[in-house]
Amino acid sequence: MAKNLLSIKDLTKEEILDLIKFSNNFIDDEGNFRKENLFPEKIVANVFCEPSTRTKSSFAIAAGNLGCSVVDFNIDNSSVQKGESIFETVDALNLMGVDLCVLRHPKSVIRELAESLPKMVFINAGEGAISHPTQALLDIKTIIDHKNSLDGLKIVIVGDLDHSRVTSSFVEGISNFDVDSLIFSGHPEMCSKYQNPEIGKYEPDFEKALQDADVVMTLRIQYERFEKDLDLDLETYKNSYQLSTSKLGCAKADAIIMHPGPVNYVEITEAVYDSENSVIRQQIANGVAIRMAVLSRFLSS
């Protein structure tokens, strides 16, 4: 296994499956987490230079459940506000004895940091619009929990795909498996990177895309990443791309509905979020189990 988790491409299919299997040891069927003092001598720093609720808290909880000390770095009261670069900030943590740095940053800085600080382990918790490997692992775990395998599934991803690091890492992760079909759907101006994808195909008609789907991953519009205003009429957008109970009728009856959060109820209705098909709340719990597995493996290697 590589020293750092910078991209899901750093993992082989066997390593992905091993991490998922290992994560099952950390969560029971009721969603309770195993807590054990496995790494009392290790210090994990949670360095988030972009907003986060789920990812940041789940890394902190995962590290705590494993007995690590956690340094919760808050960019708003840090020296970054005094003009310090991320390189000096992380080097300072390194000199203080931090063993592992969980990093979310709007720019692609993680590779250079990992090269310049070889003693520290780096886990990518979100790299601009580029990648989000632990989200892909928890998404794949959630699908396997419900469908046993990814092989033979019809998977639909809908929403603002161009700005979605969740989509890019998920696509890289599932390229290891024999999914039956992968369909990208959404407003053409939010799916320009997916018009002629390397794997899968783009279907602008969301109801057509949904036909016989086993898995539907919905994504919010990431306004904070838009370079120019889209001049979007939200009601028209919802008519076409919001996953509603009636659109869900096009998918298989046992289709699972996913969303990485935060949910805006533009991309999905509250009724679908609360429906029996929704596994969105399980994704949140699986996030802790996956991060416990990732931290354990990368702290031990």
Ligand code: NCD
């Ligand atoms: C995603 C992210 O930050 O990329 N959220 C998450 O990690 N749970 C998706 C998003 O912000 O829409």
